[in-house]
Amino acid sequence: MPWTKLVADKHPHQLPDFYATGEGRQLTYREAIREALDQAMALDPKVIILGQGVNTPGYIYGTTSGLSAKFGKERVIETPVAEAAMTGITLGMAVAGLRPVLVHMRNDFLLVSMDQILNHIAHWQRLFRGPVPLVIRTIIARGWGSGAQHAQSLQALFAGLDGLEVVMPATPYDVKGLFLSAVAAPKPVLFFEHRWLYEEKGYVPAEPYLLPLGTAALRAEGKDLTVVAVSLANRDVGLALAELVRDGITADWIDLRSVNPLDMETICRSVQKTGRLLVVENGPVNCGVGAEIATRVTAACWDALRAPVARIGWPGTTVPAGPKLEERFYPSVADVCKSIVRLVKEDGRRTLCVRRSQIGLASR
Numbered sequence: 001m002p003w004t005k006l007v008a009d010k011h012p013h014q015l016p017d018f019y020a021t022g023e024g025r026q027l028t029y030r031e032a033i034r035e036a037l038d039q040a041m042a043l044d045p046k047v048i049i050l051g052q053g054v055n056t057p058g059y060i061y062g063t064t065s066g067l068s069a070k071f072g073k074e075r076v077i078e079t080p081v082a083e084a085a086m087t088g089i090t091l092g093m094a095v096a097g098l099r100p101v102l103v104h105m106r107n108d109f110l111l112v113s114m115d116q117i118l119n120h121i122a123h124w125q126r127l128f129r130g131p132v133p134l135v136i137r138t139i140i141a142r143g144w145g146s147g148a149q150h151a152q153s154l155q156a157l158f159a160g161l162d163g164l165e166v167v168m169p170a171t172p173y174d175v176k177g178l179f180l181s182a183v184a185a186p187k188p189v190l191f192f193e194h195r196w197l198y199e200e201k202g203y204v205p206a207e208p209y210l211l212p213l214g215t216a217a218l219r220a221e222g223k224d225l226t227v228v229a230v231s232l233a234n235r236d237v238g239l240a241l242a243e244l245v246r247d248g249i250t251a252d253w254i255d256l257r258s259v260n261p262l263d264m265e266t267i268c269r270s271v272q273k274t275g276r277l278l279v280v281e282n283g284p285v286n287c288g289v290g291a292e293i294a295t296r297v298t299a300a301c302w303d304a305l306r307a308p309v310a311r312i313g314w315p316g317t318t319v320p321a322g323p324k325l326e327e328r329f330y331p332s333v334a335d336v337c338k339s340i341v342r343l344v345k346e347d348g349r350r351t352l353c354v355r356r357s358q359i360g361l362a363s364r
Contacts, residue, residue, distance in 0.1 A: 024205065030198040032172040033063040036179040037101070039208045041071050044099060047183060050077040050086065051103030051137075060103055061139075061198050087113035087136070091121050094134040099183055107138040107154050107192060121188050122163035131186035135179075140192050141232065141282050142330060147321035153283035153314075155192050155230075159260040159292070165213050166260040168192045168231040172202035174257060177211030185213065194232040194282060216263035218270075222250025224344045225276035228267060230256045230289060233280040233312075233331075240336035249344055259289045267293065268300050275306035276343045280336055285313035307346065310339050 027035065041047045049064060055078040059065040068076040079086045086102060093100040104110055110117065117136075124132045140153040159166050167182060167189060169175040175193070182189035219234070220241065229237040234255050241251055252270040256263070271277050277297055279290035290311035297309055312331045320329050 024203055026201045027172050027176075027204040028198065029172045029175055029193075029200045029202075030062045032176040032202075032204045033179060033193070034065065034067075035204070036176040036183075036208075037064065037067060038070070040099075040101075040180055040183045041067065041075060043208065044183075045075075046097065046099045048075050048077065048093060048098050048100045049103065050079050050090065050100060051105070052079055052081060053105055054078060054103055060105065060137075061195070063198075064103070083109050083112040084116055087116040088120070090134055090136070091116060091124065091132070094132045094188075095124070095130075099133045099135075101135045101137060101183065104136060104138040106150055107140045108149050108152050110136070110138055110154060110158075117158070117164075118161065122161040125163055125187060132188050133183075133186050135182045135189045135191055137191045137193065139195050141194050142196065142319070142326055148318045151319040151326075152317070153192075153231075153281075155190075155259050156283055156288045158190055159289060161260070163188065164260060165189045165258065166192065167213060167258050168194075169257055170194075170197065170229075170231050170234040170255055172200060172204045174211060174217070174255075176204055177209050178213065178257065180208055181210045181213050184210065189213070192231065196232050214258045214261040214263060216257055216266045217255040218252065218266065219255050220251065220253040222252055222274070224249050224251055224274060225278060225340060226252045226254065226267065226270040226274045227336075227340070228254045228256055228277065228279045228290075228293060230259065230279075230281040230283075233282050236331065236333045236336050237280055239333045240340060243333070243337060244340060247341075249340060251340065256289075262289075262293065262296070264293075264296055264300070267297060271297055271301045272304045275304050277305070278310045278312065278336075278339055278343055280312045280331065283313055284317050285311050285315070286317075288313050307343050310343055312336060312339055 037049065053060050054064045055068045055076050090100045090102040142151050155166055155168060158164055165187060167178050169178045179191060182191055227237050237253055241253060252274055254266060254270060279293050281288055281290050290313060294309040294311060312335060320326060
């Protein structure tokens with residue numbers, strides 16, 4: 001697709017690197033995805049890539065470049081603009097014993113395939129038994145101000161489905177290891193990539209490696225609160241915590257990595273220690289991933305909470321067009337800082353004690 005070459009779709013400034021841990025080479029996020037695809041196809045001839053733009057100039061932001069020349073057009077298949085049909089064909093490939101990787105240029109286009117994803121792919125294993133090894137790669141969120149139909153983050157629509165694993169890696173190291181695990185998994189995996197992460201650099205081993213799906217990463221440890229972030233939101237959290245440490249505020253910083261299943265064990269262990277929780281996500285706050293986490297934490301960690309769970313996300317579902325409107329729509333580092341300070345400084349314990357007394361629970 002020609003629009004994958006747009007210069008305007010590149011991030012307007014270099015992202016700070018919070019993840020360049022380990023000795024050795026550095027890859028960008030896009031290079032890590034391409035290497036994972038290359039290695040998966042070399043390891044298993046059943047791995048097939050298909051989608052719009054996988055074999056045309058642009059190569060899905062460079063993530064499929066050179067693969068057709070190496071593995072042939074029979075395994076790197078350029079598809080027509082027929083998302084629903086191609087998604088159904090992908091399911092057929094998986095049921096027949098292949099390991100297809102379908103690429104949807106934007107997650108907005110998943111909506112055209114909802115019948116195939118929700119009514120068939122998500123239920124197939126429970127209805128008919130047997131493995132369904134397929135991966136759907138898709139790209140989320142803001143770019144150059146491309147508006148409501150090209151800049152959404154729809155992970156919450158799929159996170160409640162038992163038959164789908166939903167992965168949202170934020171680092172080059174994670175995106176390679178989680179992608180190889182997704183390809184190897186016997187079940188369908190939706191793999192959400194934020195377009196502003198493609199230039200992020202970090203340490204990535206050359207050899208193939210697997211990271212467990214459904215496991216969060218503890219990026220930093222602190223005493224005052226727990227901050228859970230999803231995808232690119234980790235960038236804002238990292239910047240905010242670097243700023244607030246000067247004021248003596250530290251936090252457990254959890255990179256969620258997967259939104260289905262949720263690693264509630266890691267989150268609850270941290271909340272039991274800190275007593276406060278902030279969830280920062282790329283997507284609408286209403287009925288979002290943060291809402292699910294808040295509900296589960298409130299039920300599991302009620303006695304440990306010193307303040308109500310706070311959430312940061314998009315104010316609505318209609319994403320505005322244009323960079324200036326985007327700046328007002330998307331949460332900023334300053335918003336994360338303000339929420340953290342409010343959680344730490346306010347007398348949240350008093351608020352919860354009042355609520356406990358109103359429902360007949362003893363306060364701590």
